[in-house]
Structure formats: structure tokens, C-alpha cells
Amino acid sequence: MTVFLLDQADKRLLQALARIGPIIIPSPRCLDQPSTGSYYIIADHESTVSPQDVVSWLDMGAEKVIVPLAWAKDLIGTIPASRLLLLLDAGNVSAVSDTVRNGVSGVLLKSPVIDLDLIASVSRFFIDSSVHVLSSATTPPSRSTIRELVGVGATLVLPTSHITLSASSVTQMNIADAFLAPVQSDRPDGLFPTVVSSSAQGGRVLGLVYSSAESVRESIITGRGVYQSRKHGLWRKGETSGATQDVISIRIDCDSDALQFNVIQHGSGFCHLNQPTCFGELSGLAALESTLQSRSVSAPEGSYTRRLFDDQELLRSKIMEEADELCRAETQEDIAFEVADLLYFVMTRCVAAGVSIVDIERSLEKKAKKVTRRSGNAKQQWSSKPPPVNPATIVAASQQTDPNSPIHMTTSDLAIITSDQRSRLLRRPVLRSDEMISKVKPIVDDVRIRGDAALLELTAKFDKAKLTSTIVLPPFSPESMQLETPVREAIDIAYANIRKFHQAQAEKSALVVETMPGVVCSRFARPIARVGLYVPGGTAILPSTALMLGIPAQVAGCKEIVLATPPRPDGSISPEVMYVAHLVGASALLKAGGAQAVSAMAYGTQTVPKVDKIFGPGNQWVTAAKMMVQNDTDALVSIDMPAGPSEVLVIADHTCRPAFVAADLLSQAEHGIDSQVVLIAVNLSPTELSTIEGEVDKQARALSRVDIVRQSVAKSIIVKASSIEEAIAFSNDYAPEHLILHVENAPDKVPSIDNAGSVFVGPYSPESCGDYASGTNHTLPTNGYARQFSGVNTLSFQKHITSQEITLDGLKELGPTVATLADCEGLQAHANAVRIRLHAN
Known part of the structure; x- marks a missing residue:
């Protein structure tokens, strides 16, 4: 293997050398060490460096340091022999003592010419050590000379001034020719x-x-x-x-x-059979990493792996738990078992943060190269006696894992908690939007650049559907919309109710105001021309979301309605969604989901129409993609609102029916483990609260999604309030997506509600009705955004244009005011536009 001395190099040459290294770097240039590849640092006689510099270079990642004989005595015994090479002139070999020879791992021999006999004798003297030869000749040696050096146990050191990326010449050798010079094939074809x-x-x-x-x-x-x-x-x-x-x-x-x-x-793998290796599938840590990388994208909502990726506190707790169990394990079998558990959670942490096994190995190699060592003492927090465990923590943890434990919520009392504690009750889980945007950016960019080709590949990867086209255009085939009669009738009723309510929201005429005689100002609505509606799906069936987005777009008069939803594995779309697409007049149906669907609608592809605004809920990948494209001026697209986990806040007093309250809480808790469920209890006695919690436990156990409910309810809260005013004040601060009023004279309390996505008034107004068919829209602001955003409505699909018409008399009246203000701001052309008209008349 040839070694290269960096005496001059451009960036491309340095990158190429890093792949075949090692590279020797002169000490004055040690700060320019390559970020990848193996390198040595040479400190020659003229260098003004100290032994501390040598230690520092090794700690920074140098494989070896090459030092003059005069330095060796100070370093041997301090620096491991494996990290030192001796710099010698050809005539000074005899001055090397046995102590020095045994304290280094080899020698760099500087010689005017390549004397094979001399080099062979040096190799015999430095037996079991490496011998590197640097000639001061002005031209590179031949390939045969390089092979002869290898034959006597030595390695050529070739200055980079003698190396080229181009063809070999008299003065320079091609980099591959130098690298391959020692290699000889025993095959007839020379490969x-x-x-x-x-x-x-x-x-x-x-x-x-x-x-x-x-x-x-x-x-x-x-x-x-x-x-x-x-x-x-x-x-x-x-x-x-x-x-x-x-x-x-x-x-x-x-x-x-x-x-x-x-x-x-990259891609599907090395083998032509689309598997990772020619010897079958991966195993061990490599397989675990590959599986987790896939699950980080495709793990279904509510699954354990998805929880670990989404809940950093849970993952942190599991790592600490498994590390403690490993420390307590005694037998070989138990230790192996606990290490396997710990590695699973550690690798989940790595994948979530974008850290690969390669990154870990590089860090290990970097640590191994350090010659300075820490004391090795444990930090005080781990060496001291651990604090007592909070019993409430044990209850919450056991509730998540023990199917026999009661399903109940945590209770706080507004009368006794501090302002800081009240603030904590109002908080939602932290949404790491920057992290998610960095994850979706490659997907968004891929579709933006490669269009349909990327969209088809990503649909095959994430939705497991191999398509030849992702676009379906109307008229939609009757076979794709075949429904059972009760389902069709239910959709038709919901469609009628939602359309009726959203039609009433549409502005029928322009707003016209005469602000002063001869000055008429107006405002009129126009539909957003092209809209994209994202309907989550895949294996799920969500015609309700298609209705809630499609109907206001239809009522508003949008010219193009692109409805995007993930296909099923066979490439089809659920007939319920297809039927709704037909009802709302969708101009195109995009069979794609996730960030790739958002990107396709935002930028357009060869077949997917570009839209002006994107609507619809989705997981954090969809949300991050929507946030990313709305901030890209190349996309020129807006979105409906930020999104977070589903929420419900129920205010209940002595008039409530516990079974109704429990059912309303659970209707949101079943959405996912991160659902936010809050009950504000207004002057309810312990017995009344216990009755509600008993209903929660009983009804939850009868649900098919009880495992999800168990986890979301464990993180939900009951807040005790002493009055309806205190309860509404807390609700307004919380700004819930759904607010349900199970209170006496509930309609009278609505005027006090300032912040909520949608309000459900009285005991017979379950949130489910708003989700499906009462007429209001279920696409609502979450995560506290009800303070700033409305839910989706007809006006969401429209924009407003203003106009003004001024008569000559009106301009005579208004013009001097305008000119004065323009002069005040130093905008003479503005003032002139008025005066030239007034002077003309």
C-alpha cells in the first residue's frame, strides 16, 4: 500500500486520497487534517512543536505521529509505540538504540535514491515494524520499483506533487496507478x-x-x-x-x-435480487438498524415503536430502565438478554436522531485514538443513593403495562396549585418541528426535482403500492364507488348537512361602502383557484375528512380540487373516499400519502396539478411537509393551519351524566396515545368524580383500541374548578380543539367562550356528530392554535379582493388629503398622481 505525503493538493485530490490513504501531513498544516480517512502527522527537525502537541494531534484523530530521533527519548514510554514512527535519514540508522527501536512501530526513511539493499537491511533491523521510504527524487518511481519495495518489506511514500488524477506522465503518476502498483492479479483476464x-x-x-x-x-x-x-x-x-x-x-x-x-x-440493496446482500438478508445490529429506519417512517399510529419515536421522555425512561436491569443481571444468559433490550432502545434513540452505526463506529475509533485518558470516575448523580421513587410515577407506569390496573386520569385542583403548576397543565407535548422538517426535506426535494418518478418510488416504498400512475381523473368508474346502501345513504345525509351549513357561510354579494361623497370602497370574495385536500388513509377509511374538505371547496367555487389519499397495497382507493371525491367534484385524485403527496401538490409534477393551498390533517410527516412547502417561495403555496394531536376539553358540573362525560373523553382518547383529554370538574364531589372515572374504566375496556386508550388516558388530566367562571377561564387559556359543555344552562355559557375550535353545547351534542354529519367542520386548530386560527370553513377556500371607485368630485374632496400624506412621506410620484388629475380639471 502506497502512502502519500501531502506537500500540495487540491480538494478533489485530497478527497480521493482519503479513500485509499493514509496521508502524511506536515505538522504546520496539522489543522488541515482531512475529515475522513486515515492520516499521519510528521514533525521534522525544523518544526517548533512540543511533546504536548504530539499528544494533541493523536487525540484529534491522527493514526500516528512521525518524529525525529532527537524527540524519541522524550516520547517513548509516554506515547504508545503503535502510535509512533521514527523519522530517519538513511545515514543515521546505526544511531538508533534498542530502546528507541522497541518504542516505535516503524520508521520513515528519507533517502536521496531508492537503494533496495539499504532498505532491505533497515527492514531487517526494524523487524516486525513498518518501513516507509521517502525519496527526494524529482520524479516518481516506476510501478515495478514500488513492487520491489513491497518485496523487501517496505512501503513507498509518494509526495502528492508527484500524483495526478489524470493519466500518468514522466513527472506525475496517476493516483490509481500508484495505489495498484503492488497488486498483481492471478486471473487470466487480469481482474x-x-x-x-x-x-x-x-x-x-x-x-x-x-x-x-x-x-x-x-x-x-x-x-x-x-x-x-x-x-x-x-x-x-x-x-x-x-x-x-x-x-x-x-x-x-x-x-x-x-x-x-x-x-x-443506497437504495434497495447491493444484490440484483433487491436484497441487502448477495448472501441473504441482514442480521444482528445491521438488521435492527434497517428495521428501525423503516419503522421511523412507516410505523402505524399507536404502535409501540411509533410511541418510542414520538415520545422522547418515554424512550429516555426505557433506556435508563434497561441500563439499570443490565447492571443488576448476573448470569451470562441474563446479561445477554438485557444487553439486547438496551441495544434496541439505544438504536431507536440513534435512528430518531439520525445517528447511524457508521457514526457510532467513527466515534469509537476517534475515542480509541486518544492517548489522554479520563479518570473514569462516575458522575455524582450515578454514584450517590438514588432519590425515593414517586408513587404516582409507579402507578402511571403500571397503568400503561398492567391490563388489570384501573384506567384513570391524574387530578389537579385549581384552588391549591401554583401558577407554575397551572401553566404546566396548559402545556401540550413539545412538537419538534425542526427535527421533522429535516427528516421530510429529502422526500419533498426528491419529488420536487424528479416529479412522477420519485412519487411512484416513494409510494411503492411507504404505501407498499406499485403503481404505473398516481393520478385518477374523473369521471370515476362506477366499480370504484360501489358501496352498501346504508353507507351510501349515511354519506349522502352527511353531505347534505355539511353542504347546507357551509353554503350559508359563503358571501353572496360584495361589501360596498361609500366612505365619503364620490369615494366608494368595496370588498368581494373570489375562490382560490386550485386547492389540494389531504385525506389520511391507506388501510383506514376516512370519507368524513374528504367531506369536510371537499364540500367547502366545492361551495366556494374552487376550479381545481385535487384530493390526495394513500392507496391500499393493491393500488386502489377505498370506495367511500372515491364516492365522496365524486360528490364534491374532485378534478383529480392523487393516490399518494405522506410528505411525498404534499410535495407533489405544492410543486406539481408531470401529471399532478400544482395547487395554491393545501388543506387537511395528517401525521407529523404530513404536518412538517406542509410547514416546509409554505415557507418555500418557489412553491407559492399556503396551508390551512398547523396541526397537532387530537384534543377534547369537557366542562362538567352536577347536572352531567357520568356515562356521557366518559364517552366524550374516550372518543378523543382512542385517536392515539398522544391525544389530549381534559376534564374540568366544576364543584364535583369525590363520589361524583369517582363515578365518572368508573365509567371511563368500564367503557374503555369494551373498546377495541383499549391499549391506545390506556396510554392516552394515563397522561390525561382532571382539573377541579370551584365555579363555572373559573372553568371557562381555564378552557379559554387552554384553547381546545373540541370543547364540550356538560353544564347547567349550557347555551348561556357560549358567549363566554373566546378560544375553541368547535363547541358542543349540552348533554346531547357529542363531539362525534361534529366529526361526521351535523354540518360543522371537523378540521380544527389543535395545540392551542384556537387562539389564532379558525377551523376550516367556506371562507378558508376564498380570498378577498378590495376595490375603490372615485369620481372627479370625490377626488377633488379626497385628493388634497392624499397628496399631503404622500408629501409627508417623501413620495412625490404618489402626490403627483393625484395633482396631475386635479390640475387637468
């Missing part, structure tokens, strides 16, 4: 057997291929996996399949007749 391993999967072998001088040269220079097919010639991996490779390093084996490529594999 080199090449083992390809995955840097991202702990060095796991992906497959066996062949390389040529030409393919190696291109790989070194471009950093892409390029090999030599025995049948088809030069093979640029992934050129047609998209399963490309980034080359991290290329190494020569001990016999100099085979190569190893260490790569990061």
Missing part, C-alpha cells in the same frame, strides 16, 4: 477479486465482484462504487437501478492480489 462490505452495517460483506485498473481509478476519483463486469465491461453500481454506493475506503489484501471496497449502500 482483481473484490470484496464489497458495508460501512453502514458493521463491515458486513455485501458481495463479491471484480475490479480493473480503470474501474478502480474511477472509484477513487469519484467516490462512487464502480466495478468491472466480466460480461458487460465497466459497471457503475446503481446507474440504472438507483442503488448507488459511496466509497469510504479501498484496501489491498495481505497477498496483494485482491481488494476490499468499504461502502455506504
Whole structure:
């Protein structure tokens, strides 16, 4: 293996050298060490550095430091021999003592010429150590000379001024020619057997291929996996399949007749059978990482893995729990079991943060290179006696895991809590929008750049549906809308109610005001021309959301309505959603979900129409994508509102029916483990509260989604209030998505409600009716945004234009005022536009 001395290099050459290294860096340039690859630092006689500098270089990641003989005595015994090389002139070999020889791992021999006999004797003296040879010749040696050096146990050090990315010449050698000089193939075709391993999967072998001088040269220079097919010639991996490779390093084996490529594999995998390796599927940590990376995107709402990704506090607790259990384990079997559990949660933490096994290995390698060591003492928080456990924490934890434990909420009393505690009750879970946007950005950008091709690939990846087109245009086929009669009739009734309510919201005529004689101002509504409606789905059936978004778009008069929903694995859309798309007059149906659907509607593709505004709920991937595209001026698209987990706040007094209250709380709790459920109890006795909680427990156990409910209810709260005024004040501060009033004279309390997405008044107004068919819209602001946002309505699909018409008499009256104000602001052209008209008359 040739070693390269950095005496001059451009960026491309340095990147190429990092793939085949190591590189020797002169000490004055030590701050320019490469970010990747292996490197040594050489401190020659003229360098003004101290032993502390040597330690610092090694701590920063240098593999070895090359030092003059005069320095060796101060460093040997302090620096590990494996990290030191000796810098020698050819005539000074005899001055090296046994102590020095045993205290270093090799020598860099500076010689005017390459004297093979001298070098062979130096190799015999430094037995079991490496010998590197740096010649001061002005031209590079031949490839045969490099091979001869290897034959006597030495490695050539070649200055980078003698290296080129172009073809070899008298004064410079091509980088691949220098690297491959020691390699000799034993095959008739001259190809080199090449083992390809995955840097991202702990060095796991992906497959066996062949390389040529030409393919190696291109790989070194471009950093892409390029090999030599025995049948088809030069093979640029992934050129047609998209399963490309980034080359991290290329190494020569001990016999100099085979190569190893260490790569990061992209796409479906290395093998032509669309599997990760030519030897089957992944296993161990590599398989775990791959599974978690997939689950971070596709894990269903409510699943345990999705909870871990979404709830950082839960994940943190599990890591600490498993680490403690590992420390308590005694047998080999128990230790292995607990380590496996801990690794699962640790890898979940890594994947959630975008940290790969490669990143971990690099960190380990960096730590291993340090020669300074910490004391190794534990931090005080871990060495001292742990604080007593809060019994309430034990109850909450057991409630989540023990199916026999009661399902109940945590209670607080506004009369006795502090202002800080009250503020905490108003908080929602932290939405890490920056983290999510960074995750969806590659998806959004891929669709923006590659259009339909990316959309089809991502739909196959995330929705497991292989399509030839994602767009369905009307008229929709009758077969795609076949419904049972009761379902069709229910949708028709809901459609009629929702349309009636939203039609009433539409502005029928312009607003016209004469602000002064001869000056008439008006405002009139116009529909947003092109809108995109996102309807979550896939295996779920959500015609209600399609109704809630499609009807106001239809009533508002939007010219293009693009309805996007994830397809089922067979590529079809649920007939319920198809029927609603027909009812609302959708101009196109996009069979795609997630961030890719949002991107397609925001930017448009070859087949997907670009829209002006995007509506609809979705998971955090959809929400992040909507937030991202609305801030991109290239997209020129707006969104309806930010979104968060579903919420309900119920205010109940002595007139409430406990079974009704419990049912309303559970109707939101079943949405997901992050659902926000709040009960404000107005002067309810302990017995009355106990009755409500008993109903919650009884009704929850009868639900098919009881496991989700158990977790969301455990994080829900009961707030005791001493009056209806105090309860409404808390509700206004909380600004819930849904507010239900189970109180005496409930209609009289509505005027006091300042912040809520939608209000459900009285005992016979369940939130479910608003979700489906009463007429109001169920797309509502969450996460406290009811303070600033309205729910989706007909006006959401319209914009307002103002106009003014001024007569000559009106301008004579108004003009002087306008001119004076324009002069005040120094805008003479504005004033002139008025005066020129007045002077003309």
C-alpha cells in the first residue's frame, strides 16, 4: 500500500486520497487534517512543536505521529509505540538504540535514491515494524520499483506533487496507478477479486465482484462504487437501478492480489435480487438498524415503536430502565438478554436522531485514538443513593403495562396549585418541528426535482403500492364507488348537512361602502383557484375528512380540487373516499400519502396539478411537509393551519351524566396515545368524580383500541374548578380543539367562550356528530392554535379582493388629503398622481 505525503493538493485530490490513504501531513498544516480517512502527522527537525502537541494531534484523530530521533527519548514510554514512527535519514540508522527501536512501530526513511539493499537491511533491523521510504527524487518511481519495495518489506511514500488524477506522465503518476502498483492479479483476464462490505452495517460483506485498473481509478476519483463486469465491461453500481454506493475506503489484501471496497449502500440493496446482500438478508445490529429506519417512517399510529419515536421522555425512561436491569443481571444468559433490550432502545434513540452505526463506529475509533485518558470516575448523580421513587410515577407506569390496573386520569385542583403548576397543565407535548422538517426535506426535494418518478418510488416504498400512475381523473368508474346502501345513504345525509351549513357561510354579494361623497370602497370574495385536500388513509377509511374538505371547496367555487389519499397495497382507493371525491367534484385524485403527496401538490409534477393551498390533517410527516412547502417561495403555496394531536376539553358540573362525560373523553382518547383529554370538574364531589372515572374504566375496556386508550388516558388530566367562571377561564387559556359543555344552562355559557375550535353545547351534542354529519367542520386548530386560527370553513377556500371607485368630485374632496400624506412621506410620484388629475380639471 502506497502512502502519500501531502506537500500540495487540491480538494478533489485530497478527497480521493482519503479513500485509499493514509496521508502524511506536515505538522504546520496539522489543522488541515482531512475529515475522513486515515492520516499521519510528521514533525521534522525544523518544526517548533512540543511533546504536548504530539499528544494533541493523536487525540484529534491522527493514526500516528512521525518524529525525529532527537524527540524519541522524550516520547517513548509516554506515547504508545503503535502510535509512533521514527523519522530517519538513511545515514543515521546505526544511531538508533534498542530502546528507541522497541518504542516505535516503524520508521520513515528519507533517502536521496531508492537503494533496495539499504532498505532491505533497515527492514531487517526494524523487524516486525513498518518501513516507509521517502525519496527526494524529482520524479516518481516506476510501478515495478514500488513492487520491489513491497518485496523487501517496505512501503513507498509518494509526495502528492508527484500524483495526478489524470493519466500518468514522466513527472506525475496517476493516483490509481500508484495505489495498484503492488497488486498483481492471478486471473487470466487480469481482474482483481473484490470484496464489497458495508460501512453502514458493521463491515458486513455485501458481495463479491471484480475490479480493473480503470474501474478502480474511477472509484477513487469519484467516490462512487464502480466495478468491472466480466460480461458487460465497466459497471457503475446503481446507474440504472438507483442503488448507488459511496466509497469510504479501498484496501489491498495481505497477498496483494485482491481488494476490499468499504461502502455506504443506497437504495434497495447491493444484490440484483433487491436484497441487502448477495448472501441473504441482514442480521444482528445491521438488521435492527434497517428495521428501525423503516419503522421511523412507516410505523402505524399507536404502535409501540411509533410511541418510542414520538415520545422522547418515554424512550429516555426505557433506556435508563434497561441500563439499570443490565447492571443488576448476573448470569451470562441474563446479561445477554438485557444487553439486547438496551441495544434496541439505544438504536431507536440513534435512528430518531439520525445517528447511524457508521457514526457510532467513527466515534469509537476517534475515542480509541486518544492517548489522554479520563479518570473514569462516575458522575455524582450515578454514584450517590438514588432519590425515593414517586408513587404516582409507579402507578402511571403500571397503568400503561398492567391490563388489570384501573384506567384513570391524574387530578389537579385549581384552588391549591401554583401558577407554575397551572401553566404546566396548559402545556401540550413539545412538537419538534425542526427535527421533522429535516427528516421530510429529502422526500419533498426528491419529488420536487424528479416529479412522477420519485412519487411512484416513494409510494411503492411507504404505501407498499406499485403503481404505473398516481393520478385518477374523473369521471370515476362506477366499480370504484360501489358501496352498501346504508353507507351510501349515511354519506349522502352527511353531505347534505355539511353542504347546507357551509353554503350559508359563503358571501353572496360584495361589501360596498361609500366612505365619503364620490369615494366608494368595496370588498368581494373570489375562490382560490386550485386547492389540494389531504385525506389520511391507506388501510383506514376516512370519507368524513374528504367531506369536510371537499364540500367547502366545492361551495366556494374552487376550479381545481385535487384530493390526495394513500392507496391500499393493491393500488386502489377505498370506495367511500372515491364516492365522496365524486360528490364534491374532485378534478383529480392523487393516490399518494405522506410528505411525498404534499410535495407533489405544492410543486406539481408531470401529471399532478400544482395547487395554491393545501388543506387537511395528517401525521407529523404530513404536518412538517406542509410547514416546509409554505415557507418555500418557489412553491407559492399556503396551508390551512398547523396541526397537532387530537384534543377534547369537557366542562362538567352536577347536572352531567357520568356515562356521557366518559364517552366524550374516550372518543378523543382512542385517536392515539398522544391525544389530549381534559376534564374540568366544576364543584364535583369525590363520589361524583369517582363515578365518572368508573365509567371511563368500564367503557374503555369494551373498546377495541383499549391499549391506545390506556396510554392516552394515563397522561390525561382532571382539573377541579370551584365555579363555572373559573372553568371557562381555564378552557379559554387552554384553547381546545373540541370543547364540550356538560353544564347547567349550557347555551348561556357560549358567549363566554373566546378560544375553541368547535363547541358542543349540552348533554346531547357529542363531539362525534361534529366529526361526521351535523354540518360543522371537523378540521380544527389543535395545540392551542384556537387562539389564532379558525377551523376550516367556506371562507378558508376564498380570498378577498378590495376595490375603490372615485369620481372627479370625490377626488377633488379626497385628493388634497392624499397628496399631503404622500408629501409627508417623501413620495412625490404618489402626490403627483393625484395633482396631475386635479390640475387637468
